[in-house]
Amino acid sequence: MTILPHLAAISKALRAVDDVRPSIQTPLRGAVFVGSGDSLSSALLSTAYGHRALSSGDLTWTGRLPFGTETVVGISHSGTSGATVRALRLATENGKRTIAITSNPESPLAAAADEVQLVPSLPLKETIPSAGHLMLGLGVAAAAGEDVSQAAADIAAALDAQGEALEAAIAALPALAPNGVSVLTLPDLRGAGDFWMLKLIEAAGVAVRTVPLEESGHVDYFIGPEPHLALQLVGNLGGARFDRLAIALESTGQTVLPVRLVPPAGQASRDGIVFELASAAAGAVFAGEAAARWNRPPFRGGAVNMDARHIKLDEEPIGV
Numbered sequence: 001m002t003i004l005p006h007l008a009a010i011s012k013a014l015r016a017v018d019d020v021r022p023s024i025q026t027p028l029r030g031a032v033f034v035g036s037g038d039s040l041s042s043a044l045l046s047t048a049y050g051h052r053a054l055s056s057g058d059l060t061w062t063g064r065l066p067f068g069t070e071t072v073v074g075i076s077h078s079g080t081s082g083a084t085v086r087a088l089r090l091a092t093e094n095g096k097r098t099i100a101i102t103s104n105p106e107s108p109l110a111a112a113a114d115e116v117q118l119v120p121s122l123p124l125k126e127t128i129p130s131a132g133h134l135m136l137g138l139g140v141a142a143a144a145g146e147d148v149s150q151a152a153a154d155i156a157a158a159l160d161a162q163g164e165a166l167e168a169a170i171a172a173l174p175a176l177a178p179n180g181v182s183v184l185t186l187p188d189l190r191g192a193g194d195f196w197m198l199k200l201i202e203a204a205g206v207a208v209r210t211v212p213l214e215e216s217g218h219v220d221y222f223i224g225p226e227p228h229l230a231l232q233l234v235g236n237l238g239g240a241r242f243d244r245l246a247i248a249l250e251s252t253g254q255t256v257l258p259v260r261l262v263p264p265a266g267q268a269s270r271d272g273i274v275f276e277l278a279s280a281a282a283g284a285v286f287a288g289e290a291a292a293r294w295n296r297p298p299f300r301g302g303a304v305n306m307d308a309r310h311i312k313l314d315e316e317p318i319g320v
Contacts, residue, residue: 030070079107158278
């Protein structure tokens with residue numbers, strides 16, 4: 001098997017990074033985790049602990065908190081994502097508990113929160129980034145009360161285990177970029193699927209959507225006739241359903257590519273989030289390789305304005 005350099009670099013950095021140190025002492029009640037972009041993928045991980053996850057803009061641009069909200073947890077690696085900062089400010093105005101998960105203790109997000117769960121920065125140079133999501137994901141787990149000691153090393157081991165599956169999936173990619181991609185998941189990989197979507201958009205500049213597995217069977221059957229790629233992220237749930245659906249989609253002319261990811265062998269309570277985060281990092285690796293196969297330079301080869309002015313705080317520095 002050829003070693004994927006990006007995968008090896010992520011794994012090495014994970015083994016060297018400091019542990020996330022939990023700082024949220026009081027258990028969460030009525031918690032809504034919010035983020036934008038990669039940070040929304042991190043927020044989705046909170047659903048495994050019984051919490052809700054929404055885009056920051058769902059709060060900020062409606063001016064309303066979901067029914068039953070007692071705590072709003074804002075997630076941003078830089079701590080300067082405009083909608084997320086505003087979501088915490090809205091929660092404060094409504095008398096709710098607020099928590100920030102960030103790597104920047106001096107950020108506007110940290111300043112807007114009652115409590116801060118800091119995460120370390122993963123020292124990693126990437127074209128298609130996953131480092132921030134990996135650390136924020138562990139911050140989500142810590143805030144939810146999960147034991148995250150040595151979890152980064154566990155993610156590294158789980159990521160190493162995906163090498164063979166990634167190599168097989170990359171080798172099976174179509175030679176030309178499809179017009180669109182659907183990422184099919186069950187709940188064990190829903191957050192990872194969201195991250196795969198984002199990374200494929202960044203890397204290859206194609207339209208990508210995430211679809212719960214059964215809903216794909218109800219609607220994706222009609223996609224066509226232009227080339228479409230259905231990526232199936234398969235863990236240890238629903239294998240027979242994935243296989244049956246693949247036959248139906250292939251009959252309509254779609255390309256179906258199962259990515260058979262390898263769950264951790266243990267029974268630890270945190271294995272679920274370890275698997276999701278390792279699978280998400282694998283998605284960044286896959287996206288970069290897909291872009292190279294399709295000759296689609298990441299971020300449209302510099303054609304995209306990357307100053308992010310449309311998502312920054314009006315009165316504060318640009319950030320994501």
